[in-house]
Each structure stands twice: as structure tokens, then as C-alpha cells.
Amino acid sequence: MSWFSLICLVIAGVYHLHFKPEGAYLDIDLVFMINFVKIHMMAVNYDNGFLLDKENMMTSREKFFAEPLRERVKFADFCDYFFFCAASWTGMPHEYREFNEFINKKG
Numbered sequence: 001m002s003w004f005s006l007i008c009l010v011i012a013g014v015y016h017l018h019f020k021p022e023g024a025y026l027d028i029d030l031v032f033m034i035n036f037v038k039i040h041m042m043a044v045n046y047d048n049g050f051l052l053d054k055e056n057m058m059t060s061r062e063k064f065f066a067e068p069l070r071e072r073v074k075f076a077d078f079c080d081y082f083f084f085c086a087a088s089w090t091g092m093p094h095e096y097r098e099f100n101e102f103i104n105k106k107g
Contacts, residue, residue: 004078005039037093038082045069045096065097 048058048066058066073081073096081099101107 004082005036035082035093041065041093042069042073042078042081042096046073065095068097068100 045062045066046069048062049069049071051058052063052066052070077100080103081096084099
């Protein structure tokens with residue numbers, strides 16, 4: 001996730017500094033910053049997924065959203081989550097578990 005984030009930020013920065021058309025009012029770097037909320041949520045839940053087997057003081061909500069991230073997510077699944085067309089560029093960010101259940105028709 002860190003490398004993916006770094007690459008996206010570098011691309012957005014290069015676009016903003018060198019390729020952005022004059023008079024353009026929508027910044028791609030702003031869109032990427034909004035989407036990095038998803039990366040942060042997934043990273044926290046992924047870290048919590050390793051702590052599920054250990055005795056700790058996680059809340060039931062943290063346990064609920066960390067459950068599908070016990071194992072490493074495939075890069076393709078991460079890209080599907082990050083670039084999900086229904087909520088990738090607009091709207092509120094959603095947790096990975098909600099996305100996974102929606103895509104796999106669970107719940």
C-alpha cells in the first residue's frame with residue numbers, strides 16, 4: 001500500500017506541476033487525497049487483522065472490519081477496491097469488508 005500510495009502521489013504531483021491545462025479547476029491530486037482515506041482505513045484494518053488471534057483490547061467494530069484482512073489481499077483485489085467505479089472518485093469512502101461483501105454478494 002505504501003508503494004502504491006507513493007506512485008499515485010508522484011503521478012498526481014507531476015500532473016499538477018507539468019501537465020495540468022491552464023484554467024482547469026479540478027485537480028487530480030485532490031481526488032487522490034480523498035481516496036487515500038480508503039488506503040488509511042485498509043491499512044489500519046490490515047494491521048488489526050494480525051492482532052485478532054492475540055489477546056488485545058480491540059472494539060467489536062475493529063474486529064468486524066479486520067476479519068477479512070487476516071491474510072494479505074491480492075494486488076488485483078486492492079486495485080478493485082481502490083478504483084471501484086461506484087465510489088472511487090465520488091462519495092464517502094467505504095471499508096474493505098463492505099466492498100468485499102458487496103462484490104461477493106454476501107450479507
